[in-house]
Amino acid sequence: MKKNALLGVLLLAILCSGCGFGKMVTKYPEVSITLDDENLETRGGQVAYTIKGAIPPKYMKKKATMVLAPTLKVDGQNIPPFTTITLKGEKAKGEGTTISYKKGGTFTKSGTFTYKDEYDMAEIVAPATAQLKKKSTTLNPEKILGEGIANTSSRVGFQPRLADNNNNGTAFLYAPHNFQTEFIGKTATIFFDLNSSNMNWSNKYNKSAAAKDSIKAFQKFMNEGNIISKVIISGWASPEGEETNNQGLSERRFEQGKKWFENQYDQYLKDYAKANKIKMKDLQRPTFEYVNNARGEDWDGFESAIAQSNIAQKNQILNVVHSQPNNDMREQKIREMTDIYPEIADVILPPLRRAEMSLICQKHETYTNEELIRRVKANPSDFSVNERLYAASVSTDLSEQELIYLALINDRNTEGDWRAYNDLGALKLNAYYNSGDTKDLDDAISYLNKAAAISPNNGIILNNLALAQFYKGDLAAARESFNASKNASTNAVNQDEATAVFDIVDGNYDGALQLIGSGSCNYNAALVQLLNKDYNTCLNTLNCIANPDAKTYYLKAVLAARMKDENALYSNLGSAINLDPSYKKTAKRDAEFKKYRHTDTFKNLVK
Numbered sequence: 093m094k095k096n097a098l099l100g101v102l103l104l105a106i107l108c109s110g111c112g113f114g115k116m117v118t119k120y121p122e123v124s125i126t127l128d129d130e131n132l133e134t135r136g137g138q139v140a141y142t143i144k145g146a147i148p149p150k151y152m153k154k155k156a157t158m159v160l161a162p163t164l165k166v167d168g169q170n171i172p173p174f175t176t177i178t179l180k181g182e183k184a185k186g187e188g189t190t191i192s193y194k195k196g197g198t199f200t201k202s203g204t205f206t207y208k209d210e211y212d213m214a215e216i217v218a219p220a221t222a223q224l225k226k227k228s229t230t231l232n233p234e235k236i237l238g239e240g241i242a243n244t245s246s247r248v249g250f251q252p253r254l255a256d257n258n259n260n261g262t263a264f265l266y267a268p269h270n271f272q273t274e275f276i277g278k279t280a281t282i283f284f285d286l287n288s289s290n291m292n293w294s295n296k297y298n299k300s301a302a303a304k305d306s307i308k309a310f311q312k313f314m315n316e317g318n319i320i321s322k323v324i325i326s327g328w329a330s331p332e333g334e335e336t337n338n339q340g341l342s343e344r345r346f347e348q349g350k351k352w353f354e355n356q357y358d359q360y361l362k363d364y365a366k367a368n369k370i371k372m373k374d375l376q377r378p379t380f381e382y383v384n385n386a387r388g389e390d391w392d393g394f395e396s397a398i399a400q401s402n403i404a405q406k407n408q409i410l411n412v413v414h415s416q417p418n419n420d421m422r423e424q425k426i427r428e429m430t431d432i433y434p435e436i437a438d439v440i441l442p443p444l445r446r447a448e449m450s451l452i453c454q455k456h457e458t459y460t461n462e463e464l465i466r467r468v469k470a471n472p473s474d475f476s477v478n479e480r481l482y483a484a485s486v487s488t489d490l491s492e493q494e495l496i497y498l499a500l501i502n503d504r505n506t507e508g509d510w511r512a513y514n515d516l517g518a519l520k521l522n523a524y525y526n527s528g529d530t531k532d533l534d535d536a537i538s539y540l541n542k543a544a545a546i547s548p549n550n551g552i553i554l555n556n557l558a559l560a561q562f563y564k565g566d567l568a569a570a571r572e573s574f575n576a577s578k579n580a581s582t583n584a585v586n587q588d589e590a591t592a593v594f595d596i597v598d599g600n601y602d603g604a605l606q607l608i609g610s611g612s613c614n615y616n617a618a619l620v621q622l623l624n625k626d627y628n629t630c631l632n633t634l635n636c637i638a639n640p641d642a643k644t645y646y647l648k649a650v651l652a653a654r655m656k657d658e659n660a661l662y663s664n665l666g667s668a669i670n671l672d673p674s675y676k677k678t679a680k681r682d683a684e685f686k687k688y689r690h691t692d693t694f695k696n697l698v699k
Contacts, residue, residue, distance in 0.1 A: 112224050116156060120231040122148045125160060125218045128200075130238035131683075132216070134207045134245045135623070136599025142202040143177065143218070143237070152191040154181040156224045162237065164214040171214070173205035211241045212681045240683025244650055245623055248593045249643045251615055252559060254522050256485070261555045261577060261587040264518040264525075267511035268583075269481035276318070279450040280310035282349060286445065287333065289344035291352065297443055310451065314360050318453040320378070325349040326385035330444040331394050332426040335419045339388040346386040349447035389419070390444045394426075397440045403433055461486040465496075472499050477506050484515065494519055513543035514553050521559060528672070536560050551580030558590065567597065592616060596623075613637050615644055622647065627655050642672035650684045661685075662693050669697060 128142035143162060152158070162174035178188035179199060191197040216238040220231040255263040283297035284290070297303055314320075327345035329338035357377075365372050395413070398406050409429060416422040430437040461483075468475050468483040469492070475483070477500065484496040493515070500512035520536035523529065537560045543553045558573035574590040588607045593616055595604035601620045608617045610629070613636040621630035634640070634648050645668035652660035665685075668675045676698045679685055688694045 112153075112227060113156070113222055113229055114153070116151060116153060116158075116222050117229065117231065119148065119151055120220070121233065123151065123220075123231075123235075125220075125235040125237065127216065127237045130216075131242065132238065132240075133242040133623075133683075136245070136597070137207055138204045138599070139173075139207050139211075139241055140202070140204045141174065142200060143174070145177075145179075145199045147179065147191045147196045147198070149192075149194060149196040151196060152179065152181045152193055153224060154183040154193050156181045156222055157184050157186065157188060158220060158222050158231070160218050160220050162216065162218045164211055165217055166210050166214045170219075171211075175201060175203045177201045207241060207243060209243075212243060212683055213240050215239055240686045242683040244619075244647075244684060245596065245599070247619060247643070247647065248596050249615055250559060250562065250589075250593070251637075251641060251644075252521075252525065254490075254518060261574065261585045262559070262589045262593075263555075264521045264559065265514075265552045265555050265585070266485065266518055267481070267514045267552055269478055269485050269511070271478040271482035271485075273454050275321070275452055275454060277450055277452045278306075278310045278313040279448055280307045282307075282352060282447050282449070283443065284345055284348075284445045284447070286330075286442075287337075287341065288445075289341060289348050291348060297446075310449065311356060311360075313451060314356065315363070317364075318451070320380060320451055321454055322381035322383055322452045323350075323353060324383040324385055324448075324450040324452060325353070326387060326448040326450075328387055328390040328393065328444055328446050328448075330441040331389035331391055331419075332423055332430065332441060333389075335389060335423065339386070342386040342388045343384075345445075345447040346384055349449050350382060352447075353449050385448075389423075391422075393444045394440065397443070398436075401435065401440060403435055405433070409433070409436075465492060468496060469499075472496075472503065473505075477509050477511075480506075481511060481515070490519060490522070508546060510543040510547035510550065510553065513539045513546065514550075514556065517543060517553075517556050517560075521556060521563075524563065533560060533563055537564075547582065549576070549581050551577040551583040551585040554580055555585045555587070567594075589614075589616065596620060615647070618644075618647060622651055622654070625654075627651060631655075640667075642668045642675060645671065646675055646678070649679075650682075653684050653688065658688065661688060662697065665694075665697055 124144075124146040126144055128144055132139050132141055143160075145160070158179040160177040160179070161172055162177070164171040164173060177199065178186070179191050180186060180188035182190060182193060189197070189199045191199075215236065218235040218237055220235070222229050222231055250262045252263045254266065256266050256268070281303060282291065283295050283303065285292055285295060292298065325346050327342035327347075327349060329341045329345070331338065333341070361375055361377065362372065364370070365375055395410060398409055403409065412425050412429070413422050416425055426436065426441075430441075465483050465487050468480050472480055480496055480500060484493045487493050487496070497512045497516045497519070500506045500509065501516070506512070517536045517539035520532045520539060524532035524536060537557070540553055540557045540560060544550065544557065547553060554573050554577035558570045558577060561567075561570040561573055571594050574587045574594070577585045578587040578591075592604040592607035595601070595607065596616060596619060601624055604620050605617065608614050608620070610617060610621070613633060615634075615637060618630050618633040618637070621627075621633060630651055631648075634644060634651065637644055640648075645664045649661050649665035649668060652658070652664060665675070665679060669679075679694075680689070680698050685694065
């Protein structure tokens, strides 16, 4: 081949020896034309380049011009996205860089052009022609400047996961289930004698039907097996005694109430063990949260009882109590009034000497999450939308979640709730991300569009739609939806990472790093670090990503190629291909691997 090329040059020299170009033809191989960086790559969809050249002394004829037309050779066709370079002799007319005949000279030309996918494997050449007066000739051999254009800057990506709305985008976001824990409970009341904290079941108030009914209801509720969240025990004293003593009295009544409850619970456990033929030692006694609500003197109860009494002078009694400057004076007035109004001592004050034991249970703690899910699936109409969505949220089985959501959208009473459509869309997006099945992506978009029709301008829905559009390859629509999600009037979502991704797409690498954070174990941070040629930092970032996917391994292979670590290149590329075989086709055309694509190991990986 070299012999034939040399023969061609000599032949051309002979043919043109009389054309006036002289040594411009024969000495053309001495002309230097190179790319300042032969590894062209994209940034913001553009390719920046600088072409440099050196013309030897006594080469450029004074009245001659030389035109260099750098070109991409793509599938046998010449595409000229570069700017033409014109050089001229010292006496030549027209525009161009003047080159001295005696000393020669240099030139530099920089520019940008828009990248197209077919440029990835293009050969970069620089055809040249010379012109002298009306004569022109092609200069050979054609200068080869490089091969391929890397488009690694376009390899932005999200590594989303299914997540509740944590006000952070680039995740497949569930809608809020809005389920609020509902509490149920029962209260039993035990009454005490004056200045006493001892249990006295002969106390007439303890013997009353109301007191007995409260204790029976309390025991029945406890025996039903409700899971107790906490036990609130309120100890009270009537307000006619000395305040400090009454506070201590209410504390002791709290302790008596606690002791009574624990005895009741022990009896419940014994009955449960006997009924279920379980040994008491095998039963685990739960630890309760006790809330000590020892309040001291029950002034509110006193005033309420007076106001509801039949005492003719009840307004005057209340006025006297209210007009006293402190509790000591109020207590004294009550003691004085008990002599005048016996009803105060006999009817008003005794019921205030009490302890109230309240069992507080979460409504849905009467059964486990598994039982809740089973009940919701079996009888969905027994539960509210919020309860059904909550049941889906505590399920770790995605197919089970899908069944709950499908039941919601197929129920005439709940089909108008956007949340089930959104959550189905999130599930389908997650399925597409893991399997690559485009049907899942199409289904996701269908569900999300229905959610958006019900709840327009909803940040959660818009976030999920943006991710779907991104995976569809419609970056313009995805950018618009992410921005709309950030500014949504309902459920606005933080979109810092999405903004960073589009900063990368736009070539604003510094802006992207500010949003992501250079120290985060984040794929897009690693991409920016690689594009900025901060290779060691990039390697650390990639190595700290938990559960790397095919995209991460592929970027590690690109990094290894740039760092000339051939073993790491093959290892990571192999991992990427194992997870996603489509990377075989990608790697074959990727200019990042142009120096390795002819090795046997590379060929075997991508075949």
